[in-house]
Amino acid sequence: MNKNLNAKEITSWVYALHADIKDAPYFEGFWPIPHGVSLNSYIVKSDKVALIDLYRDWEDAPEKMKSQMSSIGIDLCDIHYLVLNHLESDHSGFLKDFRKMCPNAKIVTTKKGAELVEKFCKAVNDNEKDFQNTAVQVVKTGDSIDLGQGVVLHFTETPNVHWPETMMTYEEKSKVLFSCDAFGSYGCVGTKENPSRIFDDECTEEELIFFEKEALRYYANIVASFSHFVKQAIDKFSSTQIKVVAPSHGLVWRKNPKRIINDYIRYAGYNTGGELEKEICVIWGSMYGNTKIGLDAVIEGIKEEGVNVNILEIPSTNASFVLGEAYKAKGIVLAMPTYEYKMYPPMAYILNLFNRKHFSGKKALRIGSWGWIGGAKREYDEAVLPLKWEEIESYEWQGLPCAEDKTTLKERGRELARQVKNS
Ligand code: FEO
Numbered sequence: 005m006n007k008n009l010n011a012k013e014i015t016s017w018v019y020a021l022h023a024d025i026k027d028a029p030y031f032e033g034f035w036p037i038p039h040g041v042s043l044n045s046y047i048v049k050s051d052k053v054a055l056i057d058l059y060r061d062w063e064d065a066p067e068k069m070k071s072q073m074s075s076i077g078i079d080l081c082d083i084h085y086l087v088l089n090h091l092e093s094d095h096s097g098f099l100k101d102f103r104k105m106c107p108n109a110k111i112v113t114t115k116k117g118a119e120l121v122e123k124f125c126k127a128v129n130d131n132e133k134d135f136q137n138t139a140v141q142v143v144k145t146g147d148s149i150d151l152g153q154g155v156v157l158h159f160t161e162t163p164n165v166h167w168p169e170t171m172m173t174y175e176e177k178s179k180v181l182f183s184c185d186a187f188g189s190y191g192c193v194g195t196k197e198n199p200s201r202i203f204d205d206e207c208t209e210e211e212l213i214f215f216e217k218e219a220l221r222y223y224a225n226i227v228a229s230f231s232h233f234v235k236q237a238i239d240k241f242s243s244t245q246i247k248v249v250a251p252s253h254g255l256v257w258r259k260n261p262k263r264i265i266n267d268y269i270r271y272a273g274y275n276t277g278g279e280l281e282k283e284i285c286v287i288w289g290s291m292y293g294n295t296k297i298g299l300d301a302v303i304e305g306i307k308e309e310g311v312n313v314n315i316l317e318i319p320s321t322n323a324s325f326v327l328g329e330a331y332k333a334k335g336i337v338l339a340m341p342t343y344e345y346k347m348y349p350p351m352a353y354i355l356n357l358f359n360r361k362h363f364s365g366k367k368a369l370r371i372g373s374w375g376w377i378g379g380a381k382r383e384y385d386e387a388v389l390p391l392k393w394e395e396i397e398s399y400e401w402q403g404l405p406c407a408e409d410k411t412t413l414k415e416r417g418r419e420l421a422r423q424v425k426n427s
Contacts, residue, residue, distance in 0.1 A: 009200045010075040011047065011067065012256075014248055016180040017155055019047040020202050020256050021072040023065035024192035031094075031190065035225045035324045039218060040192035043094060044252045045069055046182055047076065048175055051152025052084040055109075056173055056182045057252050060097025080106050085141075085149060087157065088113040090170045091120035095252060100125045103138045111140045112149065114161055116169035118142050145240075162186065162237035164230040172237070179247035185227065186237060187264045188253035189219035205259035214256070215255055216267055221328030222253070223271045228331060228361040234272040238265065274332055275362045282424050283312040284335035287326055289319065289348045291341055294373040294404050299339040301410040302371060304419025311335070311424055319350040323357055325344070330358070335424040336368040336393070337417070338384070342400075345379035345380035347387070348372075355387040362391075367427065369396040369420045371413060373403065396420045 011019040026040045043065050059065040070080060080102070084111050088096065102109070103125060112303050118140045143149075143159040158174045166185040167303055173182040191214065193202050204212060227234060249261040257264045274280055284306055290296040306313050314329050330336060338355075340348035342409040347355070370384055378400055386393075396419055401409045 008156050008203050009072050009194075011072040012202050014046075014180060014250065014256065014258065017049050017347060018175060018178045018180050019049070019076055019393070021045045021047065021069050022193060022202055023059060023063065023068040024194045024199070025065065028062060032226070036322050037190050039190060040255055041190050042193045042202075044254075044256070046180075046250055046367060047073060047078060048051060048151060048155060048157065048227070049076070049078065050155035052059075053078060053082050054085040054087055054112075054149070054151060055083045056087045056212060057089055057095050057184060058086065058098050058102060060094050061101070062094075062097070066098045066101070073247050083101055083109045084155075085109065087173050087182070088121070089173055089182060089252070090115055090167060090184075091117050091124060092167055093124070095184065096120070096124050107138055109138060111138055112143055112159075113140065114144065114171050115142050117171070117307035120169055127422065145171075160240055162240065165237045166227055166230060172241075174241075174244060174246075179243065179245050180250050181244070181246045181248070182250050184252045186234065186251060186274050186284060187219075187249045187253040187257070187268055189215050189255070190222045191215055191218040191254060193255055202256050203259070204255050204257045204263070207255065216264075217328070219254060219264065220271060220332065221324060223268070224327040224331035224361065225324050226364070227271075228275055228327075231272040231274070231276045231362070234268060235276065238269060238272070256377070271331075275364050277365065280334035280365055280427075281332045282427065283314065284421065284424055285330040285333035286313060286315045286336060286337040286339065287330065287351070287354060288315070288317055288337070288339035289341075290339070291343070291348070295339050295341045298371055298373060298399075298401060298405040298409060298413050299337070301405070301413040302337055302339070302369065302417035303423050305414035306337075306421040308418070309418050309421035309425065311421040318354060323354055326354055327357060327361065331361070334365070334367060334427055335420050336366045337420065338368065338370045340372045340380060342372065342374035342378050343378040345377065346383045347380045352383070353413070355384070359387070359390055364393075365375055366391070366393045367396065367420060367423050368393040369416055370398040371400065371416070373401055373405070374402065394423070396423070
């Protein structure tokens with residue numbers, strides 16, 4: 005464990021703390037994080053000291069946080085306010101211990117947040133008492149806390165970004181927005197050479213593009229269900245001067261905060277009537293290769309129309325990455341065989357997630373083979389009904405596709421590509 009990271013100064017009264025979670029296989033227990041994820045907290049230090057957001061006890065993250073606080077001369081007991089923008093356990097897992105250690109710190113959160121504070125601090129066995137000893141101050145939009153010397157925290161409720169209790173905190177003197185999950189991404193921010201890296205201006209353009217890609221995957225996995233709320237939240241800050249975007253996962257954007265804000269505006273638009281990328285995401289699974297042979301003809305047709313195509317095989321490509329790529333694409337090809345009268349099960353799972361995340365606005369083509377009987381079509385048609393996609397006429401064949409099948413499939417690919425180009 006590297007405990008020797010220092011807090012990173014944003015201004016002389018605002019500091020970023022972070023723990024890179026490198027070895028955990030999953031976020032939320034099932035989204036793979038091969039590049040890790042960061043947990044960020046912030047110290048705002050004036051006459052009084054506020055800690056903004058917390059960690060879960062994950063790979064010694066609280067120890068790293070305390071060590072970084074020490075680097076700016078702050079002990080947990082010096083904290084007057086613990087601001088909890090969001091209570092999901094990646095930010096509140098350490099809360100129970102924090103309350104034991106810092107009984108004098110006042111917890112600041114929304115009304116719904118206050119209810120969750122008690123739920124996440126309950127005693128879990130007979131030998132333990134409930135830790136409800138710390139005061140909780142409920143805040144709403146428009147409320148503020150003056151830390152002294154012009155350093156003031158302003159609170160804005162931003163429900164459902166990502167849970168209903170969520171708020172964001174804005175410090176007026178530094179013009180830093182503490183946005184919690186919003187504007188966040190997967191990916192460790194530190195590197196081997198620079199473990200304390202956290203700012204956008206410490207990254208190359210290539211690294212920023214990597215974080216934007218991980219931000220989109222994070223968005224498609226975690227936030228996409230709530231895009232309408234994301235738009236409302238961003239609108240609430242439309243007349244606020246934001247010099248720094250300080251999320252609880254991923255980079256702190258101080259050089260170009262507009263970049264991640266504009267990314268999130270675009271992401272929120274992908275499933276709420278905004279423009280999708282004029283590209284096609286092909287998602288395919290095949291038991292014995294017969295569906296794949298037909299799919300190759302579709303791909304040939306798409307390529308002849310010059311439309312960018314991204315091809316993902318399932319289940320070998322985890323659904324997290326499928327969502328990340330499919331979310332932004334205007335065109336979708338779903339290629340799968342019939343399995344026991346229904347869809348190929350890995351594809352049924354993908355479509356279930358598309359529905360949960362409201363992946364709307366697509367132009368879609370479904371194709372596939374069947375062995376002794378079909379049936380995927382019926383289940384597929386029911387599954388995509390809520391999504392209201394524009395469908396190219398689907399195509400199925402028994403066993404291997406013949407030359408005529410391949411001609412038709414190629415033309416269906418061309419037709420989808422033309423529609424994507426002209427959308
Ligand atoms: Fe990073 Fe919704 O928690």
